[in-house]
Amino acid sequence: MPGNVKDIGSISDLINGLRMVETKSVYVGILGNVDSDFIKIAAANEFGAIIKPKKGKFLAIPLVPEAKGKSPKAFGDLKLIRKKGSKGEAGGVLARVAGTNIEPIFALVKQVIIPERSFLRETFEQTSVLDAIREEAQFAIEDYFAGKIEAIQILHRIGLRMVAEIRNRIVDNDPALAPNSPLTLKLKKGSGPLRDSLRLFQAISYSIDGEIYSVSGGIA
Template identity: 35%
Template sequence: MGSDLTLEFEFRNKRFRDAEKGLRSFHHHLKASWDGSAKVLSQELRAFLDEIAQAMVLRHSGAWPGGTGSETLSKRSGKMLQSIVDSVVVNGQTFSTIRGTIGGSMIAGVQEFGATIKPKKAKYLTVPLPAALNSDGTPRKKSAREWDNTFVARSKAGNLIIFQRRGTQIVPLYVLKTSVTIPPRLGMRKTLDVGLPYFVEKSMDAIVRAVATAKGA
């Protein structure tokens, strides 16, 4: 920077006119404690992604079936939510190499982006009805084939249903569908976007404190 160059910047509603001197000083101390500052950034990124994962757990832990809405999912086995928590990874030792990822299982991806599911081999998908589910919404059997005394018939509404004979009762177990469309309801990307500015501000505050500590050491 030349001596005749004037830089101004605003941070937290305070305007700094002598930016050149301030930035030179900050750069000097940041460079002197680069590894420590990168470590702080890595820690803040890990904390941020862990918070996003926990936000997903809290949002989608309502009891089945009432917890399912336009932007929420009922908690069933809990495996999908745990896959999100377990997916958080932060790698890298410097500012240029630090990377953080968050994802989850294939089911989490489907719930995040939405999808139309079609049968791969069979003609129909078997969508379980309440009688084929446990109280938490998980399937009682791995497949419709595991049920005894079943038959297929068309309902009054025109849907193909797998029924089971239970003595004198006829119980609907599954509805047969050629495809099922799942809307996006997880909301991970939206939560990341909302939280990102707070992460940046919190990280910079932590880095500045780390640099100040290193300067005073």
């Protein structure tokens, strides 16, 4: 008889653990201490964007790796070259000029269009992804009832699976994201969309009721 009472108590504890899980929320995305400029870059890729200059008429787009992340002001020897017969509204290039040798360093454009590359929303529109998350939750609950993990670990395993699915989307590029332009491919380190310094990849994390958990790991 005492054994039966103990079993009932254990079942009650397990049920209470599941009730605790039901009261909590798991979020995934670009979370934590991330600078505002990086958030803007992530949002521009997720939703698409048209970038226009805040000051002046043109954006300076780097054309060579050494100009990436720099302003034309960092180069003291650039000359403005415009297409013959064009007016000031047409932009042009800032180039190094040495005799007859012309090396374009920046292109001057009125705007840059970033196509939508939804690495968050579209990931969770995939039936296979939702099935994988449900399966992870099911296995975690089974492990919980088997006494292998605590109740809170159910949420952690769901969060980790969600992060993994987003990262897999970026790595596998399936379904395909909008491709990079030839110029972007020339300047960036990674070959696929959203894969340059892998900063975006590493910034994807999850939270449980506001407490953020970073997930280490890169691309093999």
